[in-house]
Amino acid sequence: MFRYGLSLCATLLAGAALAADTPQVPLDDPFASGMWEDHQIAILGDPADIRFDDRVRVFAPAAAEDAFHVPLLIDATAIPDVEEIVVTADYGPIPKILSYFPGEAQAKLALRFKIDQATAVRASVRTKSGSWHVGGTLIDAAGGGCTAPAQAYASDDWEEKLGEIHGRLWAATGRARLIVDHPMDTGLADGIPVFIIRDLSFTNDAGQELARLALSEPVNEDPAFTLYFDPARMPPLLHVSGRDNNGNRIAGTLTGEEVN
Amino acid sequence: MPSRRALLAGAAAGLGLAALPAAPVFAQAKLRYDLAPRPVLPGIWMVEGVTDYFDKVNGGAIVNCAVLQGQSGLILIDSGPSRRYGEALAATLRPLDLRGVSAVVNTHHHPDHFFGNQVFVDRPILALGQTLEAARRDGDAFADNMYRLLGDWMRGTEPVPPNTALDGGEVTIDGRRFTALPLGGHTEADLALVDVETGLLITGDLAFLDRAPTTPHADLARWQEALTTLEGLGAPAVLPGHGPFDRTGAALRQTRAYLSWLDETLHDAARTGLDMVEVMDLPLPEEFAAMGAQPQEFHRSVAHLFPGVERAVLPRAN
Numbered sequence: 417m418f419r420y421g422l423s424l425c426a427t428l429l430a431g432a433a434l435a436a437d438t439p440q441v442p443l444d445d446p447f448a449s450g451m452w453e454d455h456q457i458a459i460l461g462d463p464a465d466i467r468f469d470d471r472v473r474v475f476a477p478a479a480a481e482d483a484f485h486v487p488l489l490i491d492a493t494a495i496p497d498v499e500e501i502v503v504t505a506d507y508g509p510i511p512k513i514l515s516y517f518p519g520e521a522q523a524k525l526a527l528r529f530k531i532d533q534a535t536a537v538r539a540s541v542r543t544k545s546g547s548w549h550v551g552g553t554l555i556d557a558a559g560g561g562c563t564a565p566a567q568a569y570a571s572d573d574w575e576e577k578l579g580e581i582h583g584r585l586w587a588a589t590g591r592a593r594l595i596v597d598h599p600m601d602t603g604l605a606d607g608i609p610v611f612i613i614r615d616l617s618f619t620n621d622a623g624q625e626l627a628r629l630a631l632s633e634p635v636n637e638d639p640a641f642t643l644y645f646d647p648a649r650m651p652p653l654l655h656v657s658g659r660d661n662n663g664n665r666i667a668g669t670l671t672g673e674e675v676n
Numbered sequence: 677m678p679s680r681r682a683l684l685a686g687a688a689a690g691l692g693l694a695a696l697p698a699a700p701v702f703a704q705a706k707l708r709y710d711l712a713p714r715p716v717l718p719g720i721w722m723v724e725g726v727t728d729y730f731d732k733v734n735g736g737a738i739v740n741c742a743v744l745q746g747q748s749g750l751i752l753i754d755s756g757p758s759r760r761y762g763e764a765l766a767a768t769l770r771p772l773d774l775r776g777v778s779a780v781v782n783t784h785h786h787p788d789h790f791f792g793n794q795v796f797v798d799r800p801i802l803a804l805g806q807t808l809e810a811a812r813r814d815g816d817a818f819a820d821n822m823y824r825l826l827g828d829w830m831r832g833t834e835p836v837p838p839n840t841a842l843d844g845g846e847v848t849i850d851g852r853r854f855t856a857l858p859l860g861g862h863t864e865a866d867l868a869l870v871d872v873e874t875g876l877l878i879t880g881d882l883a884f885l886d887r888a889p890t891t892p893h894a895d896l897a898r899w900q901e902a903l904t905t906l907e908g909l910g911a912p913a914v915l916p917g918h919g920p921f922d923r924t925g926a927a928l929r930q931t932r933a934y935l936s937w938l939d940e941t942l943h944d945a946a947r948t949g950l951d952m953v954e955v956m957d958l959p960l961p962e963e964f965a966a967m968g969a970q971p972q973e974f975h976r977s978v979a980h981l982f983p984g985v986e987r988a989v990l991p992r993a994n
Contacts, residue, residue, distance in 0.1 A: 475953045481892075481979035487952035526951035558821050582990040584949070591949040595987060640983070642951045656993065668994030674947075675991045 472551025566599035727968025747851025749778025755792030762792030783880025861899025885919030888973035
């Protein structure tokens with residue numbers, strides 16, 4: 417009886433551990449990465465309706481040449497009614513890279529991020545009905561991108577450039593591209609606290625929000641994004657506004673002008 | 677800051693691993709560089725590298741080394757990617773002159789051009805002053821990456837920076853006369869050498885032939901200026917940093933054409949609003965697609981250069 421009790425206790429413990437580590441919808445991860453299930457639970461909130469889906473395409477170089485600026489192109493335009501795209505790295509001290517709320521824009525985004533080691537990178541797409549569709553790719557890397565000080569500190573005028581925006585619209589191809597000067601400190605370099613842009617909102621001239629980005633620490637220094645619109649519905653200009661975690665405002669306007 | 681490998685080595689020593697019983701012996705293919713110095717001009721040999729990117733098959737033997745007869749031994753221009761490579765060089769050069777290598781020159785601070793220095797550490801190892809500093813500054817980081825790319829080929833390799841600064845102008849190295857041209861553009865400091873006796877131009881990585889030029893530390897405008905200087909020499913033969921020996925000047929012309937195309941392509945891409953992944957996807961013209969290490973080098977160049985180009989091209993939005 418005593419022995420039975422012990423074994424029952426062990427079974428209960430194992431059951432509890434299983435509940436904490438295993439998502440309610442276990443997936444067959446094409447990359448067999450050890451961290452995916454954790455992120456499915458902790459970052460996506462353990463959704464009840466989730467699958468890997470080849471229609472979510474993530475493009476990146478197979479190897480990261482520059483760990484500080486790894487380019488990603490995410491294309492979920494084959495999925496209707498996308499509300500949010502969550503971009504994550506399986507391995508890295510801070511797994512969440514950003515969330516994109518495409519709104520009136522297409523479910524497609526180009527970005528760059530800092531990579532800390534070779535990892536799978538995922539785009540998890542949530543639709544209006546609450547179903548999740550996950551795509552990804554593998555990137556090899558020498559690493560170290562998340563734990564180094566910003567390169568801006570090598571020059572002494574970085575504060576003057578803080579929040580400077582370069583960018584423009586291309587009406588014919590429906591592109592909006594921008595680069596925002598910001599150190600994007602992860603808080604992982606010695607003695608340098610987190611200093612990042614939190615939000616970037618894109619509005620038309622009437623003040624209507626067309627798309628929004630919520631950034632996390634791994635977004636690269638001087639974040640660079642392309643938003644994609646249906647050319648027929650491309651606004652003639654796009655206001656950009658946002659703020660960083662120190663309260664600095666970021667504001668600018670993208671137009672079709674080649675120079676200004 | 678100590679490198680990751682140094683920390684690991686320290687940790688292993690701290691654990692007293694040396695005192696453990698002898699490890700089992702595993703059979704393993706022997707990693708061996710087959711280096712063959714080929715005579716190219718009287719008293720000058722070339723050890724030619726393959727035109728691929730670093731991998732665990734070629735062991736990083738992708739670089740060209742020039743060997744010139746000096747008064748008391750052989751003058752070696754660039755020493756290869758690893759200690760093992762340096763040892764293979766020393767062994768294969770011995771029959772050319774039983775006194776062996778008397779002096780080494782590093783054309784620039786990239787690891788495939790100076791990581792063999794370790795084998796020649798008691799001889800003069802000459803380079804431009806800026807190359808000395810850059811090799812000291814970047815050596816450990818380069819070594820981390822080379823160990824990752826080449827694995828056991830790198831065993832025992834420690835970066836040994838050059839030990840003697842060389843100025844531009846007429847110089848004599850082990851009794852042999854050279855014109856030293858302190859240039860730049862491929863890296864912050866690139867040394868080209870003209871052998872006065874034969875007129876041979878040794879370009880280091882300022883010139884490539886049938887192998888895509890690399891750009892991790894490139895300044896394209898400065899590189900083009902350097903090529904103009906080199907073309908002005910009208911050298912009868914060119915020994916490029918990578919690719920075959922050249923008696924027609926093709927290496928200088930091809931390098932210039934590729935760099936011009938690269939610069940133009942990146943600017944056009946920035947003007948049309950492409951991001952890096954889309955730029956990497958652009959098709960290469962046939963003449964450049966046929967170069968060794970393509971499209972990898974083009975992809976690497978996009979990573980190195982595009983963010984800067986784009987910043988310069990896109991207008992201010994606030």
